[in-house]
Amino acid sequence: MATFKxxxxxxxxxxLNLEEFAELRTVRYDGETYQDIxxxxxxxxxxxxxxxxxxxxxxxxxxxxxxxxxxxxLGGKLPRQxxxxxxxxxxxxxxxxxxxxxxxxxxxMGMLRIELEAIQD
Numbered sequence: 001m002a003t004f005k006x007x008x009x010x011x012x013x014x015x016l017n018l019e020e021f022a023e024l025r026t027v028r029y030d031g032e033t034y035q036d037i038x039x040x041x042x043x044x045x046x047x048x049x050x051x052x053x054x055x056x057x058x059x060x061x062x063x064x065x066x067x068x069x070x071x072x073x074l075g076g077k078l079p080r081q082x083x084x085x086x087x088x089x090x091x092x093x094x095x096x097x098x099x100x101x102x103x104x105x106x107x108x109m110g111m112l113r114i115e116l117e118a119i120q121d
């Protein structure tokens with residue numbers, strides 16, 4: 001019978017399986033490029049941006065997304081809140097890179113869950 005930790009490693013492998021849930025994307029963070037790592041990206045989702053009373057900028061929307069990847073695929077780093085992080089839209093490191101800022105990040109059993117935000121017009 002498998003131990004709990006062994007079962008968790010198997011679950012991570014399934015979650016990041018390219019034939020099941022994950023896609024290969026290139027991530028740029030903290031001056032490093034992590035090319036073609038398996039990720040699960042929830043979003044991006046456009047949301048209405050809450051305007052402050054003194055905010056007169058029209059037509060901007062908040063974009064949010066959640067990135068899941070193996071901790072080892074980002075060099076063991078836990079992204080810091082407020083730091084920029086870029087993700088491309090296709091395999092091979094090319095395509096369009098969307099720039100986000102880290103809203104929150106958590107490390108859980110070898111996985112990273114990174115909440116991302118951007119402002120878009």
